[in-house]
Amino acid sequence: MTVQPGRWAVTPQPDNWTLRRRVVRLLAVVSVLLGALVAAEITVAAQNREHTHAVLDRTGPLRDQSQELLNVLVDQETAIRGYALTGDQRELEPYTQGSAREQALYRSMGGLISAYPALVPKLDTVRAQAAQWRATVAEPVIRTTAEDGTGAGRALITDETAKRFEAIRGSLADLQEGILDERDKGAAAIYRTSTLLVVLLIVAALVVVVAGGVLLVSLDRIVVRPLTRLAEQVREVAEGDYQHRITGAGPPELQQLAGDVDAMRQKIAKDLTEVREARESIEWVNGQLQKQAEELTRSNRDLEQFAYVASHDLQEPLRKVASFCQLLQRRYAGRLDERADQYIAFAVDGAQRMQRLINDLLAFSRIGRLTTGFTEVDLNRVMGDVAGQTESARQYADAELTWDELPVIRGEEPLLTNLLANLVSNSVKFRRADVPPRVHVSARLVGDEWEISCRDNGIGIEPEFADKIFVIFQRLHSKDAYPGTGIGLAIAKKIVEYHDGRVWVDTETIEGTTIRFTLPALPEDVEAAEAAARAAEEAADHEPGDGTEPTGDGATGAEPPRQAGPGRRRGPTGPRTATARVT
Incomplete structure (x- = not known):
């Protein structure tokens, strides 16, 4: 003692x-x-x-x-x-x-x-x-x-x-x-x-x-x-006295623990010096990154404004070129030699394609920048508008458009109409020559999201090209085989992401193409689905069954569903149909 x-x-x-x-x-x-x-x-x-x-x-x-x-x-x-x-x-x-x-x-x-x-x-x-x-x-x-x-x-x-x-x-x-x-x-x-x-x-x-x-x-x-004694010493170190030596008493395990804690204290004290030195460097780097982020934000804003202004500025001279080329084509068609008529046709086609490219680029730049605010949108009404917009193309292709009862979601109705119109138009355009096109739109609740599918019986998409089709101006076919600017699916992807969703191609579809995208579900839809699932479980506990569950539209997507259930505000069951037949 x-x-x-x-x-x-x-x-x-x-x-x-x-x-x-x-x-x-x-x-x-x-x-x-x-x-x-x-x-x-x-x-x-x-x-x-x-x-x-x-x-x-x-x-x-x-x-x-x-x-x-x-x-x-x-x-x-x-x-x-x-x-x-x-x-x-x-x-x-x-x-x-x-x-x-x-x-x-x-x-x-x-x-x-x-x-x-x-x-x-x-x-x-x-x-x-x-x-x-x-x-x-x-x-x-x-x-x-x-x-x-x-x-x-x-x-x-x-x-x-x-x-x-x-x-x-x-x-x-x-x-x-x-x-x-x-x-x-x-x-x-x-x-x-x-x-x-x-x-x-x-x-x-x-x-x-x-x-x-x-x-x-x-x-x-x-x-x-x-x-307790060891904890008191650790608290002294934790309060800032990093030079306080920690000693242990009792059985060998506690003495070893005290030694390990003291070794940790020494390492912390050594590292703190390095941390203090590195903090100043990190603060300087953070300042530089903040400046770069601000510069990048300004640059992106300027680029969007440039794309918008450039598109508007290009419209006037392009319209003039297109108008005079068409005037030449109408007035002098047949008066010049065959090669001159061909050159004029090339000029008219190029001007028209340039107009379509500028309009599509202008629409792409406007997504998320010019907003009308989110409201509750009934996708059944949207599909009715889409059917009207694509009627002429469907008449020409003898196409049939059908859709199931679709949910109500929060979003911008013009953008959602553009999204579904692009998907339906693509399905009609990329059809097989010997088969009348059939396009079907359906929806199912997966977790807290609606998974909406647009399925057709067209030429299909190879799995290795499933991601490329959503890249702007990316084309898998020549413009002579299938006309277009190659920006439609890029616009669709941007609209879906603007609504906090995701879009992908179902690579396991056997015939045709199935494009799936998700949109956030309303809370009352999720609550109704959970209540229905609980009621089904309670009914299954009292009655024998075969253990099967509904699988939505029957297609298997690249991302497996997490949960299926009914939506809200659903009308009478059964698909709706919009057909166009050539007589």
Whole structure:
């Protein structure tokens, strides 16, 4: 013990006993004690069970059967007396039946009484006395009464015969008293073993309580106090005193922990110096990045404005070029040579394609910049507008457009109309030559999003080109085979992303093309779907089913559904159809 002015300080002594070793030793001692107690309890419980079995299954039935044996013998003696008085054979029925029952009782009691050797001779005495009474009294009375009459039979029943029967009664009483003694011994043994079981249980409880107390005190002295001291030192370091050395006490594990914490403190103190130096560099870099981000935002804004202004500025001279080229084509067609007509046609076609490119580029730049605000949009009404916009193209291609009941979502109706019109137009345009186009639009609720599909029976898209079709001005076919600017699907992708959705090509569609996109669902749609799913689960719990669930439109997308359910504001079931036939 080291003494310092104003306080006492105890220098911890080295301790080689690890915490694991201490706990294992304590548990081993407790386990041995509890094991011995359990073994003793098992032995005592077995004895208690044996004594209980003896009282309930041997002495109890023996006592009942001995009483029944007495009753059977009394009935036989009464039957003999009655027969001697009346000579009626019916009076002998208790005697005949009693004799058979008596023998059965001897056999039953013999099996039970074998466990009590002292009672076996007593039962044998009763059996012998009963047999002698039957041979010397009962049978002669029956024979004499039958041959010489009731008077002769009554003459054989004397005081001597009554004493012989009383001797049987005395032997049975002695047997019953012995059975009662054995029962009392068994009951005393049951009480003794039950008391011993209670004592053993109390001792086991005391062992557990004492072991728990020892463990609690040991943990407080060996673990809690050293840990508390270690925590105080760690808090000093955490408050900023990184030069405070951390020391440990207690078992080797805690000392090792203290050493590891102190090593960590030293590393933290070393790293803090480097962090302080790096912080200034990071702040400078962040400042530069912030400036670059602001510059990039301004540049993007200028680029959007440039694209918009450039598109407008190009419109006027391009319209003039296109108008004069068309004027030349109408006025001088056939007056010049064939090559001149061809050159003029090239100029007219180029001007027109340039106009379409500028208009599409202008529409692409406007998405997300010129906004009318999100409102609730009924996609069924939108599909009606799309059917009207694409009517001429569908008439030309003899195409059929159908759609299921579609949901209500929040978005900009003009942009959503443009989105669906682009998808339907693409489906009609990229058709097979020998098959009338058929386009079908459907929707299903997946989690908290509506997954909307546009499926056709056209030429299809190879999986390796599934991502390229959404790149602006990206074309998979020449403009002579399929006209267009190659910006339609890029516009569709930008509209979907503007509505916080995603768009992809279902590469597992066997025939034609299926383009899927998602739009956020209204909260009430999600709540209705969850309520319907819970109701279906409750119904399935009460009724057997085949375990199948609806799968929406039956197509498997590149992104598997998370959850399916009904929408809100759905009208009558069944698809809607917009057809155009050439007559």
